[in-house]
Amino acid sequence: MSETDAAWIDAALTSARPQAVGALLRYFRDLDTAEEAFQNACLRALRSWPQNGPPRDPAAWLIMVGRNAAIDEARRGRKQQPLPEDDRAISDLGDAEDEIAERLDGSHYRDDILRLMFICCHPDLPPTQQIALALRIVSGLSVKQIARAFLVGEAAMEQRITRAKARVADANVPFETPGAVERSERLAAVAAMIYLIFNEGYSASGDTADMRKPLSEEAIRLARLLLRLFPSEPEIMGLTALLLLQHARADARFDADGALILLDDQDRTLWNQKLIAEGLALIDKAMRHRRSGSYQIQAAIAALHARAARPEDTDWQQIDLLYGALELVQPSPVVTLNRAVAASKVRGAQAALDMIEPLAPRLVNYFHFFGVRGAFLMQLGRNEEARVAFDRAIALANTSAEAAHIRMHLDRLMRDSEPPGKKAGK
Amino acid sequence: MLYAILCYHDEDFVGSWSKEQDAAVMKKLAVVQEKLTREGRLGPVARLLPTTAATTLRKENPPLVLDGPYAETKEQLLGFYLIDCKNLDEALDVAKDLGAANPGGAYEIRPVGTFVPGGALK
Numbered sequence: 137m138s139e140t141d142a143a144w145i146d147a148a149l150t151s152a153r154p155q156a157v158g159a160l161l162r163y164f165r166d167l168d169t170a171e172e173a174f175q176n177a178c179l180r181a182l183r184s185w186p187q188n189g190p191p192r193d194p195a196a197w198l199i200m201v202g203r204n205a206a207i208d209e210a211r212r213g214r215k216q217q218p219l220p221e222d223d224r225a226i227s228d229l230g231d232a233e234d235e236i237a238e239r240l241d242g243s244h245y246r247d248d249i250l251r252l253m254f255i256c257c258h259p260d261l262p263p264t265q266q267i268a269l270a271l272r273i274v275s276g277l278s279v280k281q282i283a284r285a286f287l288v289g290e291a292a293m294e295q296r297i298t299r300a301k302a303r304v305a306d307a308n309v310p311f312e313t314p315g316a317v318e319r320s321e322r323l324a325a326v327a328a329m330i331y332l333i334f335n336e337g338y339s340a341s342g343d344t345a346d347m348r349k350p351l352s353e354e355a356i357r358l359a360r361l362l363l364r365l366f367p368s369e370p371e372i373m374g375l376t377a378l379l380l381l382q383h384a385r386a387d388a389r390f391d392a393d394g395a396l397i398l399l400d401d402q403d404r405t406l407w408n409q410k411l412i413a414e415g416l417a418l419i420d421k422a423m424r425h426r427r428s429g430s431y432q433i434q435a436a437i438a439a440l441h442a443r444a445a446r447p448e449d450t451d452w453q454q455i456d457l458l459y460g461a462l463e464l465v466q467p468s469p470v471v472t473l474n475r476a477v478a479a480s481k482v483r484g485a486q487a488a489l490d491m492i493e494p495l496a497p498r499l500v501n502y503f504h505f506f507g508v509r510g511a512f513l514m515q516l517g518r519n520e521e522a523r524v525a526f527d528r529a530i531a532l533a534n535t536s537a538e539a540a541h542i543r544m545h546l547d548r549l550m551r552d553s554e555p556p557g558k559k560a561g562k
Numbered sequence: 563m564l565y566a567i568l569c570y571h572d573e574d575f576v577g578s579w580s581k582e583q584d585a586a587v588m589k590k591l592a593v594v595q596e597k598l599t600r601e602g603r604l605g606p607v608a609r610l611l612p613t614t615a616a617t618t619l620r621k622e623n624p625p626l627v628l629d630g631p632y633a634e635t636k637e638q639l640l641g642f643y644l645i646d647c648k649n650l651d652e653a654l655d656v657a658k659d660l661g662a663a664n665p666g667g668a669y670e671i672r673p674v675g676t677f678v679p680g681g682a683l684k
Contacts, residue, residue: 410611
């Protein structure tokens with residue numbers, strides 16, 4: 137990879153994108169104009185950089201060139217003149233580039249990127265549209281790439297993004313520098329959106345995991361970017377740590393047939409130790425602030441799993457306590473259900489079953505509820521009731537991998553309840 | 563003479579490499595490192611985790627702990643090499659070899675005053 141390689145230029149354009157589009161958006165106050173200006177600047181970069189060498193500050197170059205190109209275009213639009221081939225003027229920005237770079241180093245940079253991300257989290261947009269929009273606008277993935285990751289057709293994705301854009305265009309997100317409260321609200325919304333992007337990749341089934349993995353990786357890149365902008369926010373440390381620790385297990389989560397492998401059964405030597413180290417370092421940093429939050433608690437739980445060399449080394453007692461803390465911060469039946477799994481390891485299946493029975497009315501359509509309930513019943517030897525729970529879980533499974541996993545439990549139940557003679561004959 | 567080669571690069575940019583691009587760069591750097599190892603000139607090498615994982619302690623009284631790297635710069639300290647070279651020209655040659663394998667950013671070549679090899683770490 138040399139400095140003028142297509143791959144090098146590609147990486148430079150990708151990393152400069154959030155800052156450049158964010159600044160152009162502040163300047164033009166219109167998403168389409170900002171995006172077009174950036175595209176225009178990228179095209180010019182592809183022509184100019186291989187010949188003249190890359191600029192010292194690619195983002196500043198792209199902002200300046202994009203801005204000038206858009207202004208020229210607007211002027212030309214009025215006069216209906218053809219576009220002249222004049223790249224000389226922009227290939228040597230010299231002092232101007234330094235000057236604009238200096239201005240960018242200030243506070244604008246941070247709020248520009250945050251605003252750009254925040255626009256994608258408009259509350260009127262359903263989560264899938266938020267994610268698609270963020271991947272298109274902030275990450276700069278092509279519609280084709282996004283469609284592939286979402287497992288839908290390109291035309292459908294194009295339409296989804298166009299619709300989302302139209303909606304945020306009417307949203308009137310203010311362009312003034314946000315106050316502290318406003319900024320922290322934006323930060324929380326953006327963090328939630330990044331988590332959604334990650335989950336979109338993480339919740340993929342085995343047969344689609346490879347196609348969807350880039351979503352998880354992109355979410356990590358965005359989380360690190362956000363943390364660089366807000367280096368002292370413990371919840372952003374927690375979010376980044378959570379994503380890193382979960383993603384560290386990616387290579388161990390599916391077997392050769394694409395079936396889900398649960399935590400207890402994963403080959404832990406396949407866990408990515410570098411990602412784990414980074415995740416643990418971030419949790420350490422976050423804890424010092426003593427401002428707990430749901431991402432930090434979830435990351436701490438993931439860290440306890442990551443620290444256990446073998447499943448039996450897992451500190452379930454601590455995990456049980458952390459889920460207890462999470463229940464306080466973010467009460468939800470799903471959190472209680474997860475806590476019950478930890479509780480079953482500490483206090484036994486009966487205690488865990490007692491914990492989840494009151495959740496039944498609220499989780500009546502939730503796959504995991506019946507999977508977990510079936511597992512507890514099975515541990516208690518109540519096989520008939522376990523079978524009913526597992527059947528219900530299969531009926532509610534979202535992916536074939538989930539259903540296959542429950543079927544495995546069922547098979548085990550069948551085997552165990554068959555007379556010994558028949559089993560030997562198999 | 564021992565020289566430290568301090569590696570500075572835009573970490574957003576390095577973070578935008580695909581896994582394949584990253585692996586390709588590491589592979590090319592390994593070739594340079596192997597050559598130095600054969601010549602008995604390679605000391606400790608480290609690639610640092612992102613600056614988001616960094617914490618800074620300002621040695622005030624009382625000490626002040628800050629999140630993030632010491633200096634907010636456009637390019638960040640991402641790693642370092644310790645190499646044994648006869649003189650600056652030789653150290654620059656090594657840096658040029660490393661730079662050819664991993665272009666972009668900058669290397670600071672800094673002679674080492676005191677070196678404690680430690681030895682407890684493997």
